[in-house]
Amino acid sequence: MxxxxxxxxxxxxxxxxxxxxxxxxxxxxxxxxxxxxxxxxxxxxxxxxxxxxxxxxxxxxxxxxxxxxxxxxxxxxxxxxxxxxxxxxxxxxxxxxxxxxxxxxxxxxxxxxxxxxxxxxxxxxxxxxxxxxxxxxxxxxxxxxxxxxxxxxxxxxxxxxxxxxxxxxxxxxxxxxxxxxxxxxxxxxxxxxxxxxxxxxxxxxxxxxxxxxxxxxxxxxxxxxxxxxxxxxxxxxxxxxQEAMSDYWSRGFAPLSSVxxxxxxxxxxxxxxxxxxxxxxxxxxxxxxxxxxxxxxxxxxxxxxxxxxxxxxxxxxxxxxxxxxxxxxxxxxxxxxxxxxxxxxxxxxxxxxxxxxxxxxxxxxxxxxxxxxxxxxxxxxxxxxxxxxxxxxRPPYNGQSAQPVLRELKKQWQPGDVLYVYFKSRYALRFYGPREGITEYVAGRSHPTVEPILRDIDSLRGKKRVWFFFTQWTPKQPFPDSIKAYMGTVIGKQIAVIPDPDGNTEDVEAAAHLYDLSIKKGDH
Structure with missing residues (x-):
């Protein structure tokens, strides 16, 4: 030079x-x-x-x-x-x-x-x-x-x-x-x-x-x-x-209790x-x-x-x-x-x-x-x-990567499989499910506590292969943890996992867990 x-x-x-x-x-x-x-x-x-x-x-x-x-x-x-x-x-x-x-x-x-x-x-x-x-x-x-x-x-x-x-x-x-x-x-x-x-x-x-x-x-x-x-x-x-937004974002409003x-x-x-x-x-x-x-x-x-x-x-x-x-x-x-x-x-x-x-x-x-x-x-x-x-x-910054999980789930799908979808993941299934050929699933219902959700899941007992798909875990509602524990240790056993493709956990995680719910009590 x-x-x-x-x-x-x-x-x-x-x-x-x-x-x-x-x-x-x-x-x-x-x-x-x-x-x-x-x-x-x-x-x-x-x-x-x-x-x-x-x-x-x-x-x-x-x-x-x-x-x-x-x-x-x-x-x-x-x-x-x-x-x-x-x-x-x-x-x-x-x-x-x-x-x-x-x-x-x-x-x-x-x-x-x-x-x-x-x-x-x-x-x-x-x-x-x-x-x-x-x-x-x-x-x-x-x-x-x-x-x-x-x-x-x-x-x-x-x-x-x-x-x-x-x-x-x-x-x-x-x-x-x-x-x-x-x-x-x-x-x-x-x-x-x-x-x-x-x-x-x-x-x-x-x-x-x-x-x-x-x-x-x-x-x-x-x-x-x-x-x-x-x-x-x-x-x-x-x-x-307006009221829902004010309640959700209440932490962002200035305190007016005193100067x-x-x-x-x-x-x-x-x-x-x-x-x-x-x-x-x-x-x-x-x-x-x-x-x-x-x-x-x-x-x-x-x-x-x-x-x-x-x-x-x-x-x-x-x-x-x-x-x-x-x-x-x-x-x-x-x-x-x-x-x-x-x-x-x-x-x-x-x-x-x-x-x-x-x-x-x-x-x-x-x-x-x-x-x-x-x-x-x-x-x-x-x-x-x-x-x-x-x-x-470094970018890209991924969170709740539902589509790759559903794509892999479709590959592993077998006749007779059942897909149970966490209630906060219904939007992801509605949007990405049809794109990956998944149109039939059990949509979980919204409840303020986890117990009614577990009672809903009881209706799936006896099924050989039940998928649980979830996103949107939150500290206030860590319900997916309770659902996985219930399906995997109380009424069945876990037999497969499709983990989050980005290695994310908690509120940015998207994953699917497969359970055998045909196991009788005491057979774990």
Whole structure:
């Protein structure tokens, strides 16, 4: 390699944009591996999928969803369109979340370059782009990727309107893109008006070059989308579903019993959800995830001051997703918890890295460029390196892989076999069973305790070969454990197992166990 080529390569790899582009390509690759390589949909995805499959466009817009599901109307319409074009399969239901996640990367990259520079900018982008949780939900047949992209898109659009006079192409992206993404996200109904209010105030203060005509070209489509989603939430989603969701997600609502409890809740809850967005379930495997979350929160304090001095009230735009999530949690409208709050915590990635930039500017004697770079790298890159180095942390991330289990079950099926299906696995049988040639089975009934389920299973005594298929084990209802023990040691014996194809256990396991229930008592 000639000295000239070496010099050119060194020049390229010294540039911030080069490294951000490399991270972007890696992020796209990880999402593609997850999307194309992921196995069966799990219970929540299947419940959402059946709502789309069993309703036409009119019903999707006017009827509350079944199975205690909630989704914005625009997202339901896109899911329906995907199934009509691609077919009713896993990839169709996950197609638009995948596209949303790719778009989110592009808009987020712009935000990183706006608020941070150098290694902190690369770090802020890597934290988002390579997050295990964000890669996972890019291939989930639910609206969480849309919520995340909506949050990023709204902040990006507001900044574009404040600091640039957008050309027609960009104006169309903001107006039509905003219309579509807001229709696909319920939190966006709150985030969009907050962002546009800040822009409007800056225009009135003559601190933005944007003409009111161009401002309203964006605001009017956004307002229409907000109105549609609000009416849908108020008039279509049934009271029963709302109450069921509030009960299920009660842990995500702010405690209002006392001011002190609320004040304690803010930092601890933000830390918990930030940890979730960084690594989700892998936070148990990567113990330093919690420390990285605390470090990002700590550095966000100087980051907030730094951005406020540089951008003034515009800094509020960056934190609108987090402010929205906290506000909706206090008002008990939407929970701030887990996958539902994935859209809210990414501003802390940028805020934390901006704080490191701030230290470099405020105290250059102690925080020289090399120190700033090392500090940002120590916070941003260990998680990404660990995820790539540990095989089990690489995509695709499978859970409840029902179809491979049913395919193997069909191969082992013999005349006279009986298939008993755990009540929480009925959706999996309805969706994947016909695809694997399994249409006859005994569907278990739902009961609040396991005893009635065992009494139902008693009706299968005397059968030589009884398969028990299950998914969706939960800590609150570990009924499959009791069922297996009962069938294998009390009324029969286990003679074969089709284990989870991914080696998963507990709530992400899918498996089938074969029992001989013809054995008489005492013959074990």
């Amino acid at each position: 000639t000295p000239a080529i070496m010099t050119a390569l060194k020049s390229i790899f010294r540039k911030q944009e080069t490294w951000i582009t490399l991270v972007l390509l890696l992020a796209i690759t990880l999402r593609a591996i997850h999307f194309f390589g992921r196995s069966s949909m799990w219970l929540d995805e299947l419940a959402a999928a059946f709502n789309v499959m069993e309703r036409n466009f009119y019903q999707l817009a006017t009827e509350s969803l079944g199975f205690n599901q909630v989704a914005p109307p625009g997202f339901l319409y896109l899911q329906k369109i995907a199934t009509l074009v691609i077919g009713e399969n896993d990839h169709a239901f996950r197609f638009f979340p995948f596209l949303f996640s790719l778009a989110g990367l592009l808009f987020y990259r712009s935000l990183c370059k706006t608020f941070t520079t150098g290694v902190p900018a690369i770090g802020a982008f890597a934290l988002f782009a390579l997050s295990l949780a964000m890669v996972f939900y890019s291939g989930e047949a639910k609206q969480y990727a849309a919520d995340l992209t909506a949050a990023v898109f709204i902040v990006w659009s507001a900044l574009q309107l404040l600091y640039k006079v957008p050309d027609k192409r960009r104006l169309w992206i903001m107006s039509i893109g905003g219309l579509i993404i807001i229709l696909c996200s319920m939190p966006a109904v709150v985030m969009a008006p907050m962002a546009m209010l800040i822009v409007f105030i800056r225009i009135l203060q003559k601190k933005s070059p944007l003409a009111l005509s161009r401002f309203f070209a964006v605001v009017i489509p956004w307002a229409i989308a907000c109105l549609v989603v609000t009416l849908y939430a108020k008039l279509v989603i049934s009271i029963d579903v 002190w409890e609320l004040l304690k809740w803010f930092p601890t809850k933000i830390h918990k959800e930030l940890t979730f967005s960084l690594a989700w379930w892998a936070s148990d495997i990567i113990p330093f995830t919690s420390y990285i979350a605390w470090a990002l929160m700590l550095f966000s304090i100087p980051g907030l001051i730094y951005c406020s001095k540089k951008y003034g009230i515009v800094t509020l735009l960056l934190f609108i997703p987090l402010i929205t999530a906290l506000l909706l949690s206090i008002l008990r409208v939407l929970p701030f918890d887990g996958r539902v709050s994935l859209y809210a915590t990414w501003p802390i990635f940028i805020g934390g890295m901006a704080g490191i930039n701030a230290l470099g500017e405020w105290q250059p004697r102690f925080f020289k460029p090399v120190v700033v770079g090392i500090l940002a790298a120590l916070i941003a890159f260990p998680l990404a390196i660990t995820k790539l180095a540990v095989p089990m942390l």
